[in-house]
Amino acid sequence: xxxxxxxxxxxxxxxxxxxxxxxxxxxxxxxxxxxxxxxxxxxxxxxxxxxxxxxxxxxxxxxxxxxxxxxxxxxxxxxxxxxxxxxxxxxxxxxxxxxxxxxxxxxxxxxxxxxxxxxxxxxxxxxxxxxxxxxxxxxxxxxxxxxxxxxxxxxxxxxxxxxxxxxxxxxxxxxxxxxxxxxxxxxxxxxxxxxxxxxxxxxxxxxxxxxxxxxxxxxxxxxxxxxxxxxxxxxxxxxxxxxxxxxxxxxxxxxxxxxxxxxx
Numbered sequence: 001x002x003x004x005x006x007x008x009x010x011x012x013x014x015x016x017x018x019x020x021x022x023x024x025x026x027x028x029x030x031x032x033x034x035x036x037x038x039x040x041x042x043x044x045x046x047x048x049x050x051x052x053x054x055x056x057x058x059x060x061x062x063x064x065x066x067x068x069x070x071x072x073x074x075x076x077x078x079x080x081x082x083x084x085x086x087x088x089x090x091x092x093x094x095x096x097x098x099x100x101x102x103x104x105x106x107x108x109x110x111x112x113x114x115x116x117x118x119x120x121x122x123x124x125x126x127x128x129x130x131x132x133x134x135x136x137x138x139x140x141x142x143x144x145x146x147x148x149x150x151x152x153x154x155x156x157x158x159x160x161x162x163x164x165x166x167x168x169x170x171x172x173x174x175x176x177x178x179x180x181x182x183x184x185x186x187x188x189x190x191x192x193x194x195x196x197x198x199x200x201x202x203x204x205x206x207x208x209x210x211x212x213x214x215x216x217x218x219x220x221x222x223x224x225x226x227x228x229x230x231x232x233x234x235x236x237x238x239x240x241x242x243x244x245x246x247x248x249x250x251x252x253x254x255x256x257x258x259x260x261x262x263x264x
Contacts, residue, residue, distance in 0.1 A: 016060040024068045028078060030137075032109055033061040035083040040113040047087050055099050058082050062103050079106035081137060084126050087113045093122060097129035110155065111139035119146060120153045127154035144173075144236060144260055148253045151240055163233055167225035170214050173232040175256070177263030181225070186211040199231035200224075 001014050016034040023031035035054040038047055065080045082100035086092030100108060110126050119141075127136055135157060138150040142160025150158060163173070170182035174194040181193070192202035193210070201210075201224040213221035236256075243252035 016057040017064045020061055020064040020068060024065075024072070024078060027075075029076075030079045030081060030107070031065070033058045033080065033082045033105070035085060035111070037111065038085065038087055038113055040087060040115065042087070042113075044089065047085075047089060047092055051085055051092055051096055054083065054085050055096070058100060058103060058105075062105070066104070081105060081107045081109045083109045083111050083139070084130075085112040088115065088118055088122065090125050093125045094129050097126045101130055105134070107135040107137060109137045109139045116146070120149045123150055123153035123155055142233075144233075145257055147233075147237065147240070148257060151237075151244075152249070152253070158237075163229035164226045167229045168222040170211070170221070170225065172225050173229055174263075175259055177260055179263075181207055181210050182214040183211070193225075193228050194232075197228065197231065197235075199228050201228040201231075 003012050003014065004010070005012060014034070019034040020031070033054075034057045036050045036057075038050050042050070061080065061082075065078075069075075069078070082103060082105040084093065084096045084100060086094075086096045097108070108126075108130050110123060114122055123138065130136055136155050137157045137159070138146075138155040139158075140160050141147060141150055141158045142162030147158055166172075166178070169180075171178055171180050172193050175196055176194075186207040189207040189211075191207055192205070193207060194202055205224055210221060210224060213224070239252065239256075240249065243249045
């Protein structure tokens with residue numbers, strides 16, 4: 001793929017090999033194969049063409065990853081994940097999962113164009129085809145209800161920019177929903193973001209002070225809210241794991257989302 005720089009208009013060529021070299025170079029613990037992210041607006045024919053392209057790139061990524069790994073035997077192991085595309089077409093999703101499963105990947109990412117109401121269904125299609133002994137990562141998922149859906153349908157890990165992105169505009173998470181700190185009601189609110197949170201921000205700062213930081217355009221405001229939001233999600237998946245180990249995931253999901261969505 002060739003991209004044009006938004007800075008000076010210069011052209012840059014990215015290939016599966018370049019992608020692997022960059023990710024190896026920065027020392028990422030988990031790296032992802034080069035893939036094409038389609039949209040729900042793309043035709044069925046284009047989805048098929050894109051899937052074949054992503055598979056070819058995946059094969060080249062595996063070869064380059066193995067070459068780079070062999071050339072740096074003193075470096076820690078870097079896990080390579082293949083990315084399952086196919087939009088909302090069941091046959092394409094299943095085919096992509098089977099084709100990638102045949103390659104030497106350490107794990108798999110589920111990405112691409114997905115309508116929220118179909119998230120669990122598509123996760124099920126893919127995870128029924130992937131090896132049970134390798135991790136499944138759900139890409140770009142950053143709301144509590146989506147994490148519950150992913151876990152329920154076989155996904156192990158997640159990533160998303162949402163917790164930090166919304167923190168920059170004063171939006172924070174709590175068990176009672178997501179809300180905006182930068183409102184008049186926070187002016188004299190000397191509670192933490194959440195009384196149930198033990199993160200650094202909640203232990204040391206009040207809603208009133210955080211609102212003051214936002215009003216003063218202090219960068220610290222976004223930093224503190226990001227710390228809280230990231231802690232919120234890590235704590236949530238910890239609690240999910242505990243509920244699974246206790247055989248109470250369904251009950252935990254119902255109770256937690258009932259409270260969260262009621263306050264959102």
